[in-house]
Amino acid sequence: MTATTAAGAEALAASEIPSSSLWRIRIGSFLVPVAHAAGMNVVTVLGLRYLTDSLAISAGTAGLIFALVKIYDGLLDPTVGAMSDRARTRWGRRLPFLFAGGLAMPLGVVALFGAPDFGSVLLAELFVTLALILHATGYTLLTIPGFAMVVEGSADPHERTRLMAWRVLGNSGGTLIGSTLPAWILAALGPGRQGHLAMALTIGALVLAAALGAVLLLRDAPRTVPAETPPEAYSLVRQARLAWRNVPFRVLTIAHVFLLFGTAVASAGMAYFSRYVLRAGDGWLGTFFMVATVGTVASMPVWVRLTRVIGKKAGYMAALAGYGLLNLAWFTATRDEPMALSAARALGIGVAAGGMILCAYAMLSDAVRYDFVRNGERREGAFAGFTTLFDKLSAALALAAMGWFLAAMGYVPSAGGGAAPQAAGATLAVKLCVTVVPAVAMAAAFVTVSFYRLDPASLVEAEETAP
Numbered sequence: 001m002t003a004t005t006a007a008g009a010e011a012l013a014a015s016e017i018p019s020s021s022l023w024r025i026r027i028g029s030f031l032v033p034v035a036h037a038a039g040m041n042v043v044t045v046l047g048l049r050y051l052t053d054s055l056a057i058s059a060g061t062a063g064l065i066f067a068l069v070k071i072y073d074g075l076l077d078p079t080v081g082a083m084s085d086r087a088r089t090r091w092g093r094r095l096p097f098l099f100a101g102g103l104a105m106p107l108g109v110v111a112l113f114g115a116p117d118f119g120s121v122l123l124a125e126l127f128v129t130l131a132l133i134l135h136a137t138g139y140t141l142l143t144i145p146g147f148a149m150v151v152e153g154s155a156d157p158h159e160r161t162r163l164m165a166w167r168v169l170g171n172s173g174g175t176l177i178g179s180t181l182p183a184w185i186l187a188a189l190g191p192g193r194q195g196h197l198a199m200a201l202t203i204g205a206l207v208l209a210a211a212l213g214a215v216l217l218l219r220d221a222p223r224t225v226p227a228e229t230p231p232e233a234y235s236l237v238r239q240a241r242l243a244w245r246n247v248p249f250r251v252l253t254i255a256h257v258f259l260l261f262g263t264a265v266a267s268a269g270m271a272y273f274s275r276y277v278l279r280a281g282d283g284w285l286g287t288f289f290m291v292a293t294v295g296t297v298a299s300m301p302v303w304v305r306l307t308r309v310i311g312k313k314a315g316y317m318a319a320l321a322g323y324g325l326l327n328l329a330w331f332t333a334t335r336d337e338p339m340a341l342s343a344a345r346a347l348g349i350g351v352a353a354g355g356m357i358l359c360a361y362a363m364l365s366d367a368v369r370y371d372f373v374r375n376g377e378r379r380e381g382a383f384a385g386f387t388t389l390f391d392k393l394s395a396a397l398a399l400a401a402m403g404w405f406l407a408a409m410g411y412v413p414s415a416g417g418g419a420a421p422q423a424a425g426a427t428l429a430v431k432l433c434v435t436v437v438p439a440v441a442m443a444a445a446f447v448t449v450s451f452y453r454l455d456p457a458s459l460v461e462a463e464e465t466a467p
Contacts (some may be wrong), residue, residue: 021220024217024218024220025163025217025218025220026162026163026166027166027217028213028214028215028216028217028218029146029149029163029166029167029170029214029218030166030167030169030170030173031170031210031211031213031214031217032098032142032143032146032149032167032170032210032211032214032218033146033167033168033170033171033173033174034170034171034173034174034177034210034214035101035102035105035142035174035207035208035210035211035214036101036105036139036142036143036146036174036207037170037171037172037173037174037175037177037178038173038174038175038177038178038203038206038207038210039105039106039108039109039135039138039139039142039174039178039203039204039207040139040174040178041174041175041177041178041179041267041289042109042113042178042179042182042199042200042203043109043112043132043135044178044264044267044268044395045178045179045182045183045267045268045270045271045285045289046113046182046183046186046271047066047112047132047268048062048063048066048268048271048399048402048403049268049271049272049275050112050113050196051065051128052406052411052413052414053191053413053414053416053417053419053420054191054192054193054196054415054416054417055115055121055124055128055415056121056124056413056414056415057121057124057125057128057413058407058413059403059404059406059407059411059413060403060404060406060407060408061125061403062403062413063399063400063401063402063403063404063406063407064400064403064404065125065128065129065132066132066396066399066400066403067396067397067399067400068129068396069129069132069133069136069396070136070392070393070395070396070399071392071393071396072133072136073133073136073137073139073140073392074389074390074391074392074393074396075389076136076137076140077140077144077387077389077392078389080097080140080141080144080145081144081148081383083097084097084144084145084148085148091219093145093148094145094146094148094149094218095145095215095218095219097141097142097144097145098141098142098145098146098211098214098215098218099211099212099215100138100141101137101138101139101140101141101142101143101145101211102138102142102207102208102210102211102212102214102215103138103208103211104134104135104137104138104141105135105138105139105141105142105207105211106138106203106204106205106207106208107134107135107138107204108131108132108133108134108135108136108137108138109135109200109203109204109207110197110200110201110204111127111130111131111134111135112128112131112132112135112200113196113197113199113200114193114196114197114200114201115127115128115131117193136392142211146167146214147167147361147387149218162304164358164361164362164365165300165303165304165358167361168296168300168354168357168358168361169297169300171357172293172296172297172300172354173293173297174210175289175292175293175296176289176290176293177203177206178203179267179285179286179289179293180286180287180289180290180293181199181202181203181286182199182202182203182286183282183283183285183286183289184282184283184286185198185199185202186199186282187281187282187283187286190417191282191417192417193417195417196417246367246383247453248363248366248367248452248453248454249364249367249368249383251448251449251451251452252360252363252364252367252449252452253387253390254448255360255445255448255449255452256360256364256387256390256391256394256445257390257391257393257394258394258441258442258444258445258448259320259356259360259394259441259442259445260390260391260394260395260398261394261395261397261398261441262323262324262327262398262437262438262439262440262441262442262445263323263353263438263441264394264395264398264399265398265399265401265402265433265434265437265438265441266327266433266434266437266438268398268399268402268433269402269430269433269434269437270285270288270289270434271285272406272430272433273330273430273431273433273434274288275419276419276422276426276427276430277333277334277335277427277430277431277434278333278334278335278337278342279335280335284342287343287346288342288346289346291343291346291347291350292346292347292349292350292353293350294347294350295346295347295348295349295350295351295353295354296350296351296353296354296357297354298351299350299351299354299355300354300358303315303319303354303355303358303359304358306355307358307359307362312359312362312363312366313359313363313449313452315355315358315359316355316356316359316360316363316449317446317449317450318355319352319353319354319355319356319359320352320356320442320443320445320446320449321442321446322348322351322352322355323349323352323353323356323438323442324438324439324440324441324442324443324446325439326345326348326349326352327349327434327435327438327439327442328435328436328438328439329345329435330345330431330434330435331431331435331436333345363452363454364383364387366454367383367454368383402433405429405432405433406426406429406430406433408429409423409425409426409428409429410422410423410425410426411426411429411430412426
């Protein structure tokens with residue numbers, strides 16, 4: 001079957017999907033990122049601070065642990081993507097991976113934040129490394145099949161954008177669960193070991209429920225199958241070459257590296273910023289992420305409509321600029337700043353983040369579709385694997401760089417769970433991580449996205465002229 005014929009067959013099949021099934025697919029597509037965003041954000045926001053302020057692990061070592069786990073996780077991504085592309089089971093190619101990830105990720109969260117008191121920093125370092133490996137494996141098993149199922153779900157680029165909007169909403173809901181709720185639990189129970197364990201059990205249960213709900217709802221989602229011909233042996237180098245030859249995908253991936261670097265540092269830095277710069281409790285931190293999430297969710301219909309008018313590329317660039325400038329504005333914040341001003345900043349950051357996430361993944365889905373149209377091969381999982389590979393490598397670099405930067409500027413770890421006295425240099429480093437670093441990263445992503453050339457008209461033309 002040629003790529004054009006296959007695309008036409010997919011479009012016909014999509015038009016015959018009952019409305020009830022469409023809504024199950026959309027809600028299932030919503031629940032997958034609820035699960036993985038909740039499980040990831042609790043670690044991204046609080047993980048580094050937990051290691052330095054509760055387990056007495058130095059900032060440099062904590063950053064190195066996160067970096068090594070992220071590199072492992074990133075290298076796992078293309079393998080999982082290729083495995084899901086080739087899988088043949090009675091539940092389809094993707095659902096078994098979603099189910100396994102839904103079990104592993106919450107176990108990793110509970111193991112990490114429920115780490116026992118070994119009386120040894122070295123043993124604590126080894127234990128949290130294993131917990132983070134389990135957590136990261138679950139994240140990979142959830143994210144890659146989830147993204148691939150959206151690409152497979154429709155031949156219509158506008159329906160894929162709608163599915164991506166549902167994913168962004170799910171990501172926002174998961175972010176709300178994984179960043180706001182943990183901070184509020186710690187504010188109520190205290191930042192000690194029991195408070196962290198209760199928080200982890202709560203978040204783990206919610207992640208498990210969302211993942212299992214997604215698996216049930218996506219049982220009837222459109223499925224594609226591997227080619228009948230025996231596939232080539234898996235090769236990371238070959239998959240990398242295939243991805244690199246897709247120019248739109250290449251441009252977006254490079255931009256995504258800058259975006260994830262900036263957002264990872266900003267999110268992890270905010271847990272320190274609220275404690276050491278604003279002198280606010282974890283309740284403030286939870287409120288910040290709640291307001292930002294409200295901005296993301298409330299702005300989503302606006303971003304969907306706006307991108308249909310000005311295009312996804314222009315929307316992406318506008319969101320990048322807004323996010324960078326709004327984070328830079330934190331540089332003037334002090335402990336006496338009115339809460340209304342902080343809330344306004346948080347709301348704007350959430351709106352910009354929603355645009356970045358929606359446009360980035362909607363454009364990536366077009367780039368992956370472009371590969372199928374040109375080559376007639378189903379490689380959604382492989383491309384999803386490389387997307388998350390570069391996501392995690394950039395996050396690894398971000399957290400490692402942040403940890404080393406804090407250590408170099410004199411950050412002092414502790415085992416008490418609260419704020420330890422810090423020198424002026426360490427406080428300045430925290431401030432730079434929330435302001436200047438994200439702004440520079442978004443500027444680099446902005447410049448990179450300017451080289452993106454694939455638009456809906458070009459994609460339609462490619463489908464019509466495919467061999």
